[in-house]
Amino acid sequence: MNNVQTDVQGAAGNRGHKGRKPVVETTPGKRPLRVAVIGAGPAGIYTADMLTKSDAVTNGEIEVAIDLFDRYPTPFGLIRYGVAPDHPRIKGIISALRSILGRGDIRFFGNVNYGSDLTLGELKEHYDAVVFSTGAVNDAPLEVPGVDLDGVYGAAEFVAWYDGHPDYPRTWPLKAEKVAVIGNGNVALDVARVLAKHADDMLTTEIPGNVYQGLKANPVTDVHVFGRRGPAQMKFTPLELRELAKVPDVDLIVHAEDISEEHVSEEAAGENNQVKVMLKTLRKWLEDDSPKTASRRLHLHFFQRPEEVLGEDGAVVGLRTERTRLNDDGSVSPTGEYFDHEVGAVYHAIGYLGSPLAEIPFDLERGVILNAEGRVLDPNGVVHPGLYATGWIKRGPVGLIGATKSDALETITHLLEDVPTLEGADQPGFEAIKQTMSAKGVEYTTWDGWLQLDEYEQNLGASSHDAEGNPRERVKVVERDEMVRISRA
Missing domain, CATH: 3.40.50.720 (NAD(P)-binding Rossmann-like Domain)
Structure with a gap:
């Protein structure tokens, strides 16, 4: 030890x-x-x-x-x-x-x-x-060159911001039009979905006002999600995958080389019915030839391992990935084939610590x-x-x-x-x-104090409205001192 x-x-x-x-x-x-x-x-x-x-x-x-x-x-x-x-x-x-x-x-x-x-x-x-x-x-570290560049973020910190965590800044630097999210789990998908979603579509949730204003100014057009293994090894669930298709004004982009029968056999899915459902969903999206006219796009990439975060003048300008190949035991091996993706920010969601x-x-x-x-x-x-x-x-x-x-x-x-x-x-x-x-x-604070804060947040929601004019269920109080004051009143 x-x-x-x-x-x-x-x-x-x-x-x-x-x-x-x-x-x-x-x-x-x-x-x-x-x-x-x-x-x-x-x-x-x-x-x-x-x-x-x-x-x-x-x-x-x-x-x-x-x-x-x-x-x-x-x-x-x-x-x-x-x-x-x-x-x-x-x-x-x-x-x-x-x-x-x-x-x-x-x-x-x-x-x-x-x-x-x-x-x-x-x-x-x-x-x-x-x-x-x-x-x-805390975020598990991403150990590749370039992680200290301006524009590289841990997903846990971003989640804490949009969830109104009291110990994190009230603003978030949403400046990039093209963004990379590294990871193939639930958190990676959450981060990608929130980044791609329009702020008005988040008003049905409990997000605080500062988060709404931040997302409203988000200039993003493309969010790329990278997983080092294949779709048969995805860590998210069919429900979370299908939720992506319900995001308004966001087109889903998948790639034939990642999910075709040639690269992902049915044997790779094994007896896992959830994996089979997700593969079916991905292939359905691939076969969809309807026009891609949305103002934002969410790209799903598989068999791509992060190699380096590329930068200029101390800021992120891209992400270099290496194509991987799936082994029989579910691990991956490098292929020596590299790709450079133009992005202005990189979020890594590879686990907590x-x-x-x-x-x-x-x-x-x-x-x-x-x-x-x-x-x-x-x-x-x-x-x-x-x-x-x-x-x-x-x-x-x-x-x-x-x-x-x-x-x-x-x-x-x-x-x-x-x-x-x-x-x-x-x-x-x-x-x-x-x-x-x-x-x-x-x-x-106490349980009775939480009930007071709970009622206060619900009242904030009732006096606010979503994009369709409906009262919101709740609006979170963010500042710690304010939460304590309300709870101890």
């Missing part, structure tokens, strides 16, 4: 806190097992929910009291700040998460930054166990907390008592909601197994954590 970051005092040094007693001596009957979950996205909420519904709890063996913390003033994490606003079906996940937190048996504290507002030591004073579910929000957490052993290369099935480990592989991980910060940025739920189940299973050996918190009182935060001047 060469690429490991840790704080020596915060690793093995925190074990065996003087004066603590095993939790098993205080439960059941005396007091509940106090658990803190750091991160209120899907992974954290599902973990808290599953813990409350575990057999040990429902059978009355133990009682749990769970507090959920997030650095944003709002809950829902990546669903609110990492999903394209024109994805209403995916946004619908918020309804399920909302019903969990709305029950009232899991407390939410927002606008609380782990490591500064609350340290690991302070959490251990108040909780018997701490579960980290902070996710992965988790960020290190204060005092927690971390694998910098993989972007995950060191752990074994959710139990946090020190750099020597020894279990860190009472510390756990779940979600993308545990396993890396792979898998969707189904994987997140199974991940949470594995982690809480181990947490419950460990209850007899956990060390009890010194100050486990229900109000003690609020007193600690108030003493430090932390302006935390």
Whole structure:
């Protein structure tokens, strides 16, 4: 484990806190097992929910009291700040998460930054166990020459901008007429679709006013999406692919050399029906000989590996790609055939990467907390008592909601197994954590505060209108201070 970051005092040094007693001596009957979950996205909420519904709890063996913390003033994490606003079906996940937190048996504290507002030591004073579910929000690096040129952007940062993330600038440099998007996953497709879409067509979503104004001034005419493998290896779904055809005034351009039977056999699709549907969709678009008269075009390129971002005077002027060839095992090999594409901006959407957490052993290369099935480990592989991980910060940025739920189940299973050996918190009182935060001047938000902000955003939507004059469902508040003010009113 060469690429490991840790704080020596915060690793093995925190074990065996003087004066603590095993939790098993205080439960059941005396007091509940106090658990803190750091991160209120899907992974954290599902973990808290599953813990409350575990057999040990429902059978009355133990009682749990769970507090959920997030650095944003709002809950829902990546669903609110990492999903394209024109994805209403995916946004619908918020309804399920909302019903969990709305029950009232899991407390939410927002606008609380782990490591500064609350340290690991302070959490251990108040909780018997701490579960980290902070996710992965940074862009995995694109390692080709030219990535430092002006006009090269990580997709995660662009997504954060158009989703109204409170910690990102209010403006975005949309200046290029021709744009490249590198990646063949859902995020790449989201970025390409938002770039190609006209701003008025985004008014049916919850985008803030600053995002609408930015997209309104977007001069783009062509968006090129590049994938290093073939269409049979696409990471997006048939639904997301078909959504491209529904974007008004945008023509879809595909290329015969990428999807013809000669280059993509039915065997490449295997038994995957989703892949077969997507290949059928692409070939249908290829055979469409209707006039291409839209003011914008979205090009899908396959078997193209980024080789270099080309620049002049420090700015992007193009992207060089190399043609690849698919191998039997699904990998690709270079062909030595190169193409230069004229573009003025390059967005890379090749994956996310988790960020290190204060005092927690971390694998910098993989972007995950060191752990074994959710139990946090020190750099020597020894279990860190009472510390756990779940979600993308545990396993890396792979898998969707189904994987997140199974991940949470594995982690809480181990947490419950460990209850007899956990060390009890010194100050486990229900109000003690609020007193600690108030003493430090932390302006935390609550679930009731979120309901106030939620109502405020819906009222903003009701007083705004889309391009057809219909009231909007919601308009996001972007500024952190404003969100906090509304939530704490």
